[in-house]
Amino acid sequence: MTDQKQSVGIGGEAYQAGHNLTVNQGVSADQMADIMMAVAARLQQYVLRAEVKFLERCEEIRSELLKEFTRPGTHANPEAFQDPDFQFALRGAHESYGRVGTPELLENLVRLISERSSRATSSRVANLLNQAINISANLSRDEYATLSALFTMSCIHFDFDDKSKIIMAFKKITAIFTNNLLNVGQSIEYLSSIGCITFPNTFASDFWNIVYQNYACAFAASIQDVELKSIFPDGLPPEIAIILIDHRRSSGGETFLNGPTQQNVHHLVYSLRCTNTEKQKLRDLHAHKLPERSVLISLFSQDAPHLEKLQQIHDSTMLMGAFLSSLGKILAHSALFQHFEDKAPLEKWVN
Numbered sequence: 001m002t003d004q005k006q007s008v009g010i011g012g013e014a015y016q017a018g019h020n021l022t023v024n025q026g027v028s029a030d031q032m033a034d035i036m037m038a039v040a041a042r043l044q045q046y047v048l049r050a051e052v053k054f055l056e057r058c059e060e061i062r063s064e065l066l067k068e069f070t071r072p073g074t075h076a077n078p079e080a081f082q083d084p085d086f087q088f089a090l091r092g093a094h095e096s097y098g099r100v101g102t103p104e105l106l107e108n109l110v111r112l113i114s115e116r117s118s119r120a121t122s123s124r125v126a127n128l129l130n131q132a133i134n135i136s137a138n139l140s141r142d143e144y145a146t147l148s149a150l151f152t153m154s155c156i157h158f159d160f161d162d163k164s165k166i167i168m169a170f171k172k173i174t175a176i177f178t179n180n181l182l183n184v185g186q187s188i189e190y191l192s193s194i195g196c197i198t199f200p201n202t203f204a205s206d207f208w209n210i211v212y213q214n215y216a217c218a219f220a221a222s223i224q225d226v227e228l229k230s231i232f233p234d235g236l237p238p239e240i241a242i243i244l245i246d247h248r249r250s251s252g253g254e255t256f257l258n259g260p261t262q263q264n265v266h267h268l269v270y271s272l273r274c275t276n277t278e279k280q281k282l283r284d285l286h287a288h289k290l291p292e293r294s295v296l297i298s299l300f301s302q303d304a305p306h307l308e309k310l311q312q313i314h315d316s317t318m319l320m321g322a323f324l325s326s327l328g329k330i331l332a333h334s335a336l337f338q339h340f341e342d343k344a345p346l347e348k349w350v351n
Contacts (some may be wrong), residue, residue, distance in 0.1 A: 026040060030136045044107070055099040064110050065090075069117075071185040075345075082119035089116050089130050096137035108334045115334075115346055123349055124326075130204035132330045135194060143336045146187040147196060149310065150324050151332035152177075152349050153207075155349055157214050157261055166218055170211075170306045178306045184317045196328035204321035211291050211300060215262050219296060220289040231281045239270045240282075262290075326350045 016333040080086040084220045091108045119126035139147075191197045205213070228236060239325050265286060269279050301307050314320055324332060329349045337344070 020061050053101070057098045057101045058094045061094055061106060061109060063111060064106060068110050068114050074114070075118055076114040077117040083121055085121040085126070085130070086116060087126070089113065089133050092130075092134050096133070100137045104141070104335075105137055107338065108331075111334045111337050112136065112330075115330075125346075128327050128330055128350065131327055132334070136331065136334070138194075138333070141180045141184050142184070143187045143191055144331070145177035146184055146191060146319070147324065147328050147332035148177040148335055149174075149181060149198065149314070149319060150322055151329060151336065153214075153314070154324065154331075155329065156344075159218060163219055166215060169301055170215075170219065170300060172308070173336070174310055175304075175306050176336070176339065178310045178313075180290065181310070181313050184319060186317045187319055188322060189329065192322075194327075195325055196331060197316070197322045198325055199321055200323055206320065207314040208293070208297050212296055214294075215300075216290045216296060217262055217265055219291045219299070220286070221291075223285060223289060226286055231278055232274065232283065237274045239268075239272050 032198060040138055068074060069078050081090075090113060093113050097106055112129055116126060116129040116133065152173055156173070158166045159167050160169070188197065192199070228240075232240075266283070269282055269286075272279060273283075330346065333344070333346050333349065
């Protein structure tokens with residue numbers, strides 16, 4: 001080992017090593033200045049690109065809104081453009097789409113703006129629509145899927161004269177969002193924090209029980225005249241036609257949504273002007289006509305593997321106990337509206 005000693009004056013540099021030595025001096029002040037200038041120039045290019053993209057998106061949503069407000073049969077009200085509150089909602093929609101720019105968001109915002117244009121300023125629904133427009137860009141596909149799942153299970157009851165169409169419609173609507181249910185727990189937590197869902201202190205029902213409650217009546221066997229006469233020997237209550245004939249609320253032979261559920265039928269039976277004994281006999285007769293739960297599950301689950309996935313997600317997460325608020329219904333309705341056509345106006349659920 002050699003004895004090495006050094007003495008370095010102010011501003012001097014000394015290097016000492018017994019083996020190979022690599023010295024990194026770093027960048028000089030001039031080099032750093034060049035780097036900063038290059039980064040600044042690139043950042044300016046990025047800002048300009050973002051600004052151009054934002055303006056292009058604003059023009060895109062403006063064009064789609066113009067189409068919506070001028071298409072034949074539209075419910076959008078052009079007089080709303082005179083309203084300052086509507087103008088603020090419109091500006092919010094432009095900013096939201098300018099930021100995010102997805103096709104799904106564009107459809108949702110156009111639908112929400114159209115709905116907002118037909119509502120009186122400061123009304124409850126107008127205020128909810130303003131809120132929905134402001135937060136729609138902050139929801140992921142997962143969160144929209146969560147809202148759609150709750151809406152489908154709690155708000156929609158398909159009703160066709162052809163029972164196979166009921167099953168087909170249910171399979172079709174659930175297939176739209178099931179694959180986007182990826183992080184339901186986190187989605188529910190966020191949706192709850194912004195007031196889209198609630199957790200009332202009620203009994204949580206499993207997936208297939210909800211399906212059964214919603215659709216068992218549509219698949220019930222018919223009630224015969226002789227069976228009714230045995231319950232009402234002195235003549236049928238006039239309102240009973242609501243249950244036996246008009247419960248489909250049909251127009252031209254079939255309807256798309258809001259079919260009869262067990263809860264609907266129980267309420268209608270309760271409203272009949274007859275004795276409690278007769279009401280109970282009618283309930284028992286109706287219950288006897290309902291299909292077995294296993295039979296209905298088999299009908300709905302056949303050739304629909306996505307329903308098994310939806311059932312597992314529903315029954316293993318907080319979806320099972322969650323309910324949509326009015327705000328959540330508006331956002332879910334907007335996301336699913338294109339699949340309802342004009343057969344499901346928003347006022348069916350929010351008014």
